[in-house]
Amino acid sequence: MSEKDEKINSLVDMRFSEDEANMAIIRCGVDGDLFVLVDSISASRVAGNLDLSNHQVTGRCFDSLEGERKQRLVEERKKKRKRCGCTGQSNQPSLDCNHDEQMLLPNPMVGFNLPNYSPSSVRVTRTILEQDMGPPYFYYENVARALTGVWATISRSLYDIQPEFVDSKHLCAAARKRGYIHNLPIENRAPLLPSPPMTIFEAFPRYKKWWPSWDQRTQFNCLLTGVAGPTLTGKIGRALASAGTPPSQSIQKYVIDQCKRYNLVWVGKNKVARLEPQEIEYLLGFPKDHTRGLGDTNRYKSLGNSFHVDTVAYHLSVLKGMFPNGVNVLSLFTGIGGGEVALHRLGMNMRTVVSVEIDKASKRIFRDWWNQTQTGTLIEIDDVKSLTDDQVATYVTTFGGFDLVIGGSPCNNLAGCNRSSRHGLEGKQSVLFHHYVRILNAVKSAMARK
DNA sequence: ACCAACATGACATAAGTT
DNA sequence: AACTTATGTCATGTTGGT
Numbered sequence A: 001m002s003e004k005d006e007k008i009n010s011l012v013d014m015r016f017s018e019d020e021a022n023m024a025i026i027r028c029g030v031d032g033d034l035f036v037l038v039d040s041i042s043a044s045r046v047a048g049n050l051d052l053s054n055h056q057v058t059g060r061c062f063d064s065l066e067g068e069r070k071q072r073l074v075e076e077r078k079k080k081r082k083r084c085g086c087t088g089q090s091n092q093p094s095l096d097c098n099h100d101e102q103m104l105l106p107n108p109m110v111g112f113n114l115p116n117y118s119p120s121s122v123r124v125t126r127t128i129l130e131q132d133m134g135p136p137y138f139y140y141e142n143v144a145r146a147l148t149g150v151w152a153t154i155s156r157s158l159y160d161i162q163p164e165f166v167d168s169k170h171l172c173a174a175a176r177k178r179g180y181i182h183n184l185p186i187e188n189r190a191p192l193l194p195s196p197p198m199t200i201f202e203a204f205p206r207y208k209k210w211w212p213s214w215d216q217r218t219q220f221n222c223l224l225t226g227v228a229g230p231t232l233t234g235k236i237g238r239a240l241a242s243a244g245t246p247p248s249q250s251i252q253k254y255v256i257d258q259c260k261r262y263n264l265v266w267v268g269k270n271k272v273a274r275l276e277p278q279e280i281e282y283l284l285g286f287p288k289d290h291t292r293g294l295g296d297t298n299r300y301k302s303l304g305n306s307f308h309v310d311t312v313a314y315h316l317s318v319l320k321g322m323f324p325n326g327v328n329v330l331s332l333f334t335g336i337g338g339g340e341v342a343l344h345r346l347g348m349n350m351r352t353v354v355s356v357e358i359d360k361a362s363k364r365i366f367r368d369w370w371n372q373t374q375t376g377t378l379i380e381i382d383d384v385k386s387l388t389d390d391q392v393a394t395y396v397t398t399f400g401g402f403d404l405v406i407g408g409s410p411c412n413n414l415a416g417c418n419r420s421s422r423h424g425l426e427g428k429q430s431v432l433f434h435h436y437v438r439i440l441n442a443v444k445s446a447m448a449r450k
Numbered sequence B: 001a002c003c004a005a006c007a008t009g010a011c012a013t014a015a016g017t018t
Numbered sequence C: 001a002a003c004t005t006a007t008g009t010c011a012t013g014t015t016g017g018t
Helices: A003-013 A018-028 A036-048 A059-065 A066-084 A152-157 A205-210 A229-242 A249-262 A277-283 A296-304 A309-319 A338-345 A360-373 A391-400 A430-447
Strands: A137-144 A164-167 A177-182 A267-268 A271-273 A327-332 A350-356 A377-381 A404-408
Touching: A003 A036, A059 A377, A137 A309, A137 A430, A152 A177, A152 A430, A205 A267, A205 A377, A229 A249, A229 A271, A249 A271, A267 A430, A277 A296, A296 A360, A309 A327, A309 A338, A327 A391, A327 A430, A338 A350, A350 A360, A350 A391, A360 A377, A391 A430, A404 A430
Parallel strands: A137 A404, A327 A350, A327 A404, A350 A377
Antiparallel strands: A137 A177, A164 A177, A267 A271
């Protein structure tokens, strides 16, 4: 009996179907441990509620998840965790305890390695099957603190590759906790130069003048899509004006809390203000005025949804030596083009970028930047749902394959600050993640046929 | 216990458009 | 003037890590 048959038999004995067993072996390889195969099947069962074969997936399908059913799922999850007795201390899957939901975040959140970190803190153990290495290389991004179980599911859909969690506060003056799954080499990475400022005062020395000693922030919190308006800053100003110097503990606490929540800065006596869009562009590694031309609301929103350029560039830097003649890029959920800006700042030539982005404002920003800085071909597509596997295959034939598939899928239903619809990976927007997987697999199979 | 979190929806008001 | 679209304000609860 072959190793494959033996494994299938074992799985069938565990009351999985033969089809499921076969699929799991195709996905994970014959060499995969039995528990990896079991994990893979459970993941497929969860993801299998979606039929992506006819591209008919729409947000509407998942509206039914809201309300009662969602509540039930949440309850079940809680019970399961309790029953399981998981302490959260183990990252290892095992058969007698369902660890589907476990994906602990590292502390410090420095990924596989970072510049300026001593080798002792470097974690370089990463298992990745030969068949899953590029080309095509792919790079996937989303918020680190998603709902429990989301990263485990994402990881399984992306060939069981272990996510790399990085907080960009180790690379710039603002926190940004993100998970990245990619099949890039992790040796010989190089950070962008010049090194970005690491503290608020290094980034904006002029704010020292009015910064009170009792505001001890040295870095910003995560730069979000929403910002404070004049009502809040006015209220803070009035509170301070009517307080003594220094203000009472309770006033200080109120002001500091608001400053932290909205990343406010000190611009005058008793005067705080939100960061300017241009300042956020700078903190995130974009060129000055990158998003200029939009209304401020749109600028904040698209920047809040964006990559941190230096972090992404650090990971992508390994591509530079591999593609001296430039790259063909398939960019999903392009947004304002953080990935492309990263490649550009690395000095890489983009021969072709096929960009998929539905938001008109973001598209305009990216197109304008492209026309100003690039000579390659830009192809724009509106919606990941409308990009068919056949179309992908045609692009692969036309351009001779994609070297990099890059994108971060919507975090709306995963992010902590979403109070109203944090429904997880099957939520209205975040469900588009499955199209990332579908399209990536379409690229892989088209390139394998070549 | 405390803190932070690529947010959303309802609503009012402002700013364009026809 | 009537209508559409953009912008601003406010209130809103949970989750996971530390």
